[in-house]
Amino acid sequence: MTTRREFVQALPAVGTAFAVAGHLVLDDSPANAQTQPQAPTPLKGHFHPKGKAPSKYTLEILKKARGGLPFADTRDFDEQKKGLIAPMKDLKIMADAGHVAWDMERFQFLDKQDDFDSIHPSLLRQSKLNNNYGLYEVIPGIYQVRGFDLSDITFVRGKTGWIVFDPLISAEPVRAAWKLFQQHVGQGLPVSALIYSHTHGDHWGGVRGIVDEADVRSGKIPIIAPIDFMDFTISENVYAGNAMNRRLFYQYGLLLPASPHGYVGQGLGQGVSAGATGLIAPTRYVEKDIEEFEVDGVRMIFQNTPNTEAPREMNTYIPDMKALWMAENVIASLHNIYTLRGAPVRDPLNWSKYIGEALFRFGLDAQVMFASHHWPRWGNERIQEVLRGQRDLYAHMNNQVLHLANQGVTINQIHNVYEVPKGLQNKWFCRGYHGSPEHNSRGVIQRYLGFWDCNPTTLIPLSPGDSAPLYVEMMGGGQKILARGRQLHNEGRYLHAQEIVNKLVQAEPQNQAAKDLLADIFEQLGYQQENPGLRNSYLAAAYELRTGIPQGETASSSGPDVVRAMSTELFLNFLGIRMDSRKAEGMRFTMNLITPDNGEKFIVELENATLTNIKGFQASNPNLTLTINRSDLEQTMMGAKTLEAQLADGTAKVQGDVNILKQLAATFVDFDPRFEIMPGTKARGAKVAKAKDYEAIPRQTIAE
Numbered sequence: 097m098t099t100r101r102e103f104v105q106a107l108p109a110v111g112t113a114f115a116v117a118g119h120l121v122l123d124d125s126p127a128n129a130q131t132q133p134q135a136p137t138p139l140k141g142h143f144h145p146k147g148k149a150p151s152k153y154t155l156e157i158l159k160k161a162r163g164g165l166p167f168a169d170t171r172d173f174d175e176q177k178k179g180l181i182a183p184m185k186d187l188k189i190m191a192d193a194g195h196v197a198w199d200m201e202r203f204q205f206l207d208k209q210d211d212f213d214s215i216h217p218s219l220l221r222q223s224k225l226n227n228n229y230g231l232y233e234v235i236p237g238i239y240q241v242r243g244f245d246l247s248d249i250t251f252v253r254g255k256t257g258w259i260v261f262d263p264l265i266s267a268e269p270v271r272a273a274w275k276l277f278q279q280h281v282g283q284g285l286p287v288s289a290l291i292y293s294h295t296h297g298d299h300w301g302g303v304r305g306i307v308d309e310a311d312v313r314s315g316k317i318p319i320i321a322p323i324d325f326m327d328f329t330i331s332e333n334v335y336a337g338n339a340m341n342r343r344l345f346y347q348y349g350l351l352l353p354a355s356p357h358g359y360v361g362q363g364l365g366q367g368v369s370a371g372a373t374g375l376i377a378p379t380r381y382v383e384k385d386i387e388e389f390e391v392d393g394v395r396m397i398f399q400n401t402p403n404t405e406a407p408r409e410m411n412t413y414i415p416d417m418k419a420l421w422m423a424e425n426v427i428a429s430l431h432n433i434y435t436l437r438g439a440p441v442r443d444p445l446n447w448s449k450y451i452g453e454a455l456f457r458f459g460l461d462a463q464v465m466f467a468s469h470h471w472p473r474w475g476n477e478r479i480q481e482v483l484r485g486q487r488d489l490y491a492h493m494n495n496q497v498l499h500l501a502n503q504g505v506t507i508n509q510i511h512n513v514y515e516v517p518k519g520l521q522n523k524w525f526c527r528g529y530h531g532s533p534e535h536n537s538r539g540v541i542q543r544y545l546g547f548w549d550c551n552p553t554t555l556i557p558l559s560p561g562d563s564a565p566l567y568v569e570m571m572g573g574g575q576k577i578l579a580r581g582r583q584l585h586n587e588g589r590y591l592h593a594q595e596i597v598n599k600l601v602q603a604e605p606q607n608q609a610a611k612d613l614l615a616d617i618f619e620q621l622g623y624q625q626e627n628p629g630l631r632n633s634y635l636a637a638a639y640e641l642r643t644g645i646p647q648g649e650t651a652s653s654s655g656p657d658v659v660r661a662m663s664t665e666l667f668l669n670f671l672g673i674r675m676d677s678r679k680a681e682g683m684r685f686t687m688n689l690i691t692p693d694n695g696e697k698f699i700v701e702l703e704n705a706t707l708t709n710i711k712g713f714q715a716s717n718p719n720l721t722l723t724i725n726r727s728d729l730e731q732t733m734m735g736a737k738t739l740e741a742q743l744a745d746g747t748a749k750v751q752g753d754v755n756i757l758k759q760l761a762a763t764f765v766d767f768d769p770r771f772e773i774m775p776g777t778k779a780r781g782a783k784v785a786k787a788k789d790y791e792a793i794p795r796q797t798i799a800e
C-alpha cells in the first residue's frame with residue numbers, strides 16, 4: 097500500500113497527464129526553406145518564393161468554366177445586398193486576448209478585380225458574395241449580421257427583446273455584431289431568448305459574447321436547442337480530434353495567406369474567427385419531430401432534422417411572419433456529405449427528405465427563407481426553387497451514386513463518373529463550395545459499401561512508402577520519373593503527373609526536386625478547383641512540400657465550457673485512445689471511479705493492454721478506488737490542476753494501490769498536432785513541440 101504522500105512524491109512527469117483541452121497555435125516561420133532550380137520560374141508577387149503562375153492549361157480550364165457557368169443569373173448578388181442597413185466599418189475585430197479575432201481586410205483584394213487567373217471563377221464569385229460585412233434587414237422584425245464569422249447571427253424581434261439564432265464561433269465577433277445591431281435597430285432591448293440550430297461549433301461558440309450565464313440559469317433567457325444537443329456538440333470531434341485538427345490545415349488552408357495564389361475564403365463564409373469560445377447548455381430542448389411553442393411571444397414551429405447536416409439540427413418556421421429558418425440544411429452551396437477534415441459520412445437521402453418535408457410543411461406558405469450561412473431568399477417562388485433544388489441535389493447524389501455502384505462503379509472511380517444533373521449544375525446554390533461532387537460521391541459509396549473496391553489487390557495493400565520503391569525501381573529510377581513527371585506537368589496532365597511523382601516522393605522523402613515538382617503539380621490542381629476545400633488541400637500540400645511543416649509553439653488555452661460538456665464516459669473512452677497499448681502489455685488492474693457530485697460510478701479496467709470503462713458498475717475488490725467530484729475532475733481534464741495536486745490537497749481521495757495511477761499515466765502519449773502528411777515535410781532536427789496532454793479538441797470547436 098502506498099500512501100498519498102508517497103504517490104505524490106513518486107510522480108515524476110505525470111504533470112497534466114489527465115488534462116483534456118488546449119489548443120494549437122502555429123507560427124508561419126518556414127522551417128525547411130530550400131531553393132532548387134525549377135522550371136517554370138517562380139512567380140514574382142506570389143506569397144511563396146517557389147510559387148508559380150497558373151499554366152496555360154489552368155488558364156484554359158478556368159476560361160472554359162467561366163463560359164459554362166450561369167453568370168447571367170445575378171439574383172444572388174441582389175439577395176446578398178438586399179436590406180443592407182449598415183456596413184461594418186472596422187475591418188478587424190480584436191480578441192480580448194490581444195490578437196486579431198476576425199480580419200476582413202485580407203479579403204478586400206477579392207473586390208479589386210473582376211477576375212483572377214489563379215482563382216476558379218465560380219469560387220471567386222462565391223468569395224465576393226461572402227465579402228458582405230454588416231447589418232441587414234431580412235424583413236421588418238428579422239435582422240442578420242453577416243460576414244463577422246464563418247456563420248451569420250440572426251435577431252428576431254420578440255415581445256420583450258431579441259431572439260438570437262446561432263451566436264457564431266467566438267464571443268468577440270458576437271459582441272461586435274450586437275453592438276452594430278444595437279446602434280441601428282436594437283432600440284436597447286435585451287436578448288430575450290437564444291436558439292442553437294445545431295451542434296456544430298460555428299453555431300454556439302460565441303454565446304458568451306451575448307448572454308450572461310446567470311441570466312440563463314435564472315431562467316430569464318431560455319436557450320433552445322434540438323434534443324440531445326449536448327451529447328453531440330463535441331462527441332463528434334473528440335476521439336479523432338488530433339487527426340481532424342491536422343486535416344483542417346488542409347481543408348481550411350490554415351497556413352495559407354489570403355491571396356490570389358492562396359486562401360480565398362471557405363465557401364461557407366470567409367473563415368473561422370479566433371476569439372474566445374464557450375458553451376452554455378440549453379435550457380429547453382425540442383424533443384418531438386415537430387413542436388410548436390411561443391418564444392418571447394413569437395409563435396415558432398420547430399422541425400427536428402436529426403442526422404442531416406449535423407447529428408442534431410432543427411429548422412424553424414415563424415408562421416406569423418411567414419419566415420422559414422433552414423438552419424444549415426439549406427445554404428447557397430452543395431454541403432458536405434463527406435467532410436475532408438474527417439467525420440462520419442452524412443446521410444444524403446435523409447437530408448433530402450427533411451428538406452422535402454420543410455418544403456411541403458412550410459415552404460408553400462413562406463415568403464422569406466433565411467439560414468445560418470450566406471443570405472436570405474425572398475418570395476415564395478424563389479424559396480420553392482431553392483428548396484426543390486437542394487432537395488434534389490442531395491437525393492440525386494444518393495440515388496445516382498448508388499445506381500452507378502450497383503453497376504460496378506467503385507469508390508476509386510465514382511468521382512470520375514458521377515455528375516450532378518445539368519439542371520442543378522446551372523443553379524448557383526447547387527454548386528460545390530463546401531462539398532464537391534467529387535468527394536461527396538466517394539462519401540456516398542463509403543457510407544454504403546466502405547473503402548474496399550472489391551479488388552483483392554486493395555484488401556491488404558502495401559503502405560505507400562513500402563510499395564513506392566518498387567515502382568521507382570521498375571520505372572527506371574528517380575531521374576526518369578522526374579523527367580517524365582515534368583513532361584506531364586508541362587503538358588498540363590497534372591492528374592497523371594501526380595500519380596508518378598507522388599511515388600517518387602513516397603520512395604524518396606528527402607528528394608527535394610521531386611517534392612518541388614509535386615508541389616508545382618498540386619498548385620495547378622489547386623488553382624483549377626471550384627471547391628475551396630479541394631483548392632486549400634492542394635495548396636496546403638504544395639506549401640508543406642516546399643517549406644516543410646511549420647514548427648511553432650503549441651499554446652494551452654483550456655476551454656472550460658467544452659470540457660464541461662464532455663461526459664466522464666467520453667473522457668474515459670478518450671483515455672483509452674490516448675494510451676499506447678504497447679506500453680501497457682502485461683499491466684492489469686481494476687479501478688473504481690466515483691464522482692459523488694453527479695452520482696456517477698465507473699469500473700475502469702486495464703487488461704490485455706486495453707483500457708475499458710463501464711458506467712454504473714463498481715467492482716467488489718478493486719485495486720484502487722478514486723473518489724473525486726466531477727467538478728474537480730474537470731480542473732484536471734482541462735489542465736488547470738493536476739491529479740497529483742488534487743490528491744495532495746485532499747480534493748481527490750484514493751483507497752488502495754495508488755501507484756496504479758502513475759503506471760497508467762506512463763502509458764499515455766502526447767499526440768503531435770503536426771504529424772507528417774506528405775513524406776519528408778517534417779523539419780529535420782526541429783524540436784517537436786509538445787501538445788497539451790489529452791488535447792482532444794485543439795481549436796475547441798470544429799466549425800462546419
Ligand SMILES: [Zn+2]
Pocket residue numbers: 247296298299424468469799800
Ligand atoms: Zn455552420
